[in-house]
Structure formats: C-alpha cells, structure tokens
Amino acid sequence: MDFGATPAADLGHSAPDMPELHELYGPDFDFAPTSAPPRSCYMIASTPRSGSTHLASCLWRAGDLGAPLEYLNPIHIRQMSPRLAARGYLSYWRGVQARRTSPNGVFGHKLFMPYYVTAGRRCPALLPMLRSDLAIHLYRRDKIAQAVSLARAQQTKAWASWSDEQTAPVYDARHISTCLNKLLEQERWWAAAFELTGAVVLSIAYEDYVGRETEILATIRARLGLPAASDCPPVAVEDLARQRDGISAEWVARFKVEAPDQAAIAQELGPPLTA
Template structure:
C-alpha cells in the first residue's frame, strides 16, 4: 500500500478523515507534521489567519504575534517514524498554508523522494462560509476539537468571515492546481461526514471504525452563516 498524503485547508473535515484513518491502525498516522513555521517554530497563530486584515474590530479580538524562535533544522526521518503504522504505511496531513515552508525544507527533493510512493487525498468542503465560520470560531476560542475548553467567547465579524472565506477558497484552489496530474482521491466533507465508511474502505482497505469525534457546529454557527449571507447580499 502506498503512503497517504491528506491535502486540506483548515476546518474542511480533514481531522475527521485523519482520525478515522488512524483508528484503522493500518493507514499510517496522518498528523500535521509540517504545521510549525520556519521563522517562528510555532504553529498557526490567530493573527496569521487574518494577515492583510486591517479592521481594528477584528484585530482587537486577536492576541499579538509571538515571534518564537526560528527553525534551524527539520527532521524528515522523525516525521517518517511518527507517521508510519506497524505495517509500514506512512501518512501525513498537510494544510495548504503550510506548503511554502515545506517546499523550502524539501529543497530539490519531492515528497516521493523522502517518503516513497504516495497516494494523495484532497479534502474539500462545498460550503465555504460554514467552513470560514468554523475557522473564525476556532481561532477565537482555540477549541479545535470537541472537548477542548474555549479560552474566549467568540464574537461575530463579517470582515473576518469574508476574509477567511476567500482565504480558504484560495487554499483549496492551490491544492487543486498542485495536484493536477497526480490523480488525487477527492473527499467532499458534506458527503463524507454523512457516511464515512466507503471512503475509509477505499483508502485503508478495511471497514471504518466508529467515529472518534463529536460534531462541533451548532445553532450559533448556523446563525452566523445566515447573518453573513444576509449582510453579503
């Protein structure tokens, strides 16, 4: 079985896919091994998602950037070990926003040069506004999964959701273009969440285990999406 690279944008449903793949025990361990930025050594910070937004009502809801400590080296072999299940299958998840630093780390090499034969899986979400609402909520609360304790009460922002809708769409387009000619499997969140079984069986070759995650969206997400649509119109 080839290794798996899950290509995604934030809040696209990739976490559900990857947790189910991990739970099979035979499809690698597709975590985000490349999420720390070279110039800070820190994973995504709230303000990085809103880069280019100058609206003080948005920026006032976000903590300042932590400069961190620049990365001096990157251990691909450690990634290979962490991402490989006992049957020898490697898997990783990559967000489009993390690819610029990843390409620099790779240099003249390709992902296949480092990890061997790979199968690519692109996760997309049709409803970009719902995706952006989910991301804007998580950015503020830092509750990325069900069970995480929120650090703040989220505040609606048309400007933030508009920016994130466009940013996520650009990221999806970026993956689509990069994957052209690589024959990726495309997983549509809205379909996959309704019935993940067939996708897991295709990718892992085994029956899908029970979902380890609870759905996070609720009435607030729906209300914000409806409000955004009304204001955008």
C-alpha cells in the same frame, strides 16, 4: 537547525494552544520503529475547518492506515525534532516515517498548503520525499459554513471538540469574509499543485464522508491497494465530534444575507476537483 516560526497568518489562524492534540505527537503514540521505507504513502490535502482531524483520527484508529497528523506544522516539527535527533527537514522526515508508519508499511500525513510551501522553500530536497501514492483532497462544499467555523475558532481558540472556548464568539462579517477569501485561495493553491505534480487525487467532500466513515475508509484502502479489512491492530485514538451549534448556523444565515455576492461566488465554485 531552526525550522522557523509557524506561518499562522498564511494558514488563516493563530497558532492554537492544544495540549491534547500535542500529546498525539509524543512517543506514546508511535508505532514500532522501522528502518524500512514505507511501502505506501498518502497525504490528506486540506484546508482548515474541513473535518480533516476527524478523518485523520478515523484513519489512524483503523491500524493499517498510518497515523496521518500535521507533521510539517512547524509547531510539531519543533516538538518532535529533539526526540528524533533531527538535524534538518530530511532527517526529521525520515524519523517521522520510521515511527509513524503502520505495521503493514503504510505512511500517511495531513498537510495544509502553507506548510507545504514553507517546507519547500526552506528545503527543496524534501519535496520529492512528500510525493504520495494518493492525495486525499478533503474539501467542504459549504464554504460559508467553513469560513464561519474558522472565524469562530480564531476568536475562541477552541480548535477541537474537547476544547473549551476561551472567549465568547462575536459575529464579525469582515472577519468571516477574510477567512472565506483565505480558504478559497488555499483551494486554488491545491488545484494548481495537483496539476503541476500530476498527483493521483481522491476528492472527498466533508458533507459526504461524515456519517459514512467506514465506506470512505474502504474506498481509501482500495485506492491504496490494501485488503478490504484492516490486518493490523486498531489504535486507541480519541475521536473528534462535530463542532456545530445554533450560533454558527445563525452566523451563516446572517452572512449570506449581508454578503450575497460573496456567498454566491462561494456557492458557484462547487467541488474543486473530481475523484
């Protein structure tokens, strides 16, 4: 079955070339297969450059919180489908859950809104299977910094801390503005989706959780009704460092001066949701 092309334009970035991340979707990182449905499901609902991969790696390493990766990213659907013998979205999703549910029965996944929309349009029957006990809404308060990070990643193709920049970044206010508008649009989509589905939402700001990962994991465990400490073996998954340097800081300061109206609008939005 043709799962279609990656909706990179909708997501706000080009399809990344990340062989290191691709390896995480291979069989070497599966849990022991299970035929039982997950006892508990959660979703990281986020936007690009909000630290979602770092949070996902922290949750995965814990051992008892599943392996929350971008399983509905068409790139990874095409990568995983052959070994799962998937005949379409439904069998694909069942195959993912069978191999990426932690030993205690917890399944998690990370989702950007355009992937959710695309999957829903192509297979409406999948949507009920995506319902989660908890939606972890990860957002970034500093939308200008997020837009700068996205614009820079698009230019350099360095989507993770272990990736080298393929080209030198060049400041482009119009590009940053486009990224900012795309991010704000996706936040509105998430707010509408949560309201429409009546999702149980835990909102976490990027600025609050970095450096407090142990505390955040404890909060997530409590919301899922899990023991306070992991009762499963930890998983050896490489962590991601923060991608921040003087260049990004200079771009943020410059954009706030050159586009004060947009900067003000982004600041006024504040936290999109509350826990």
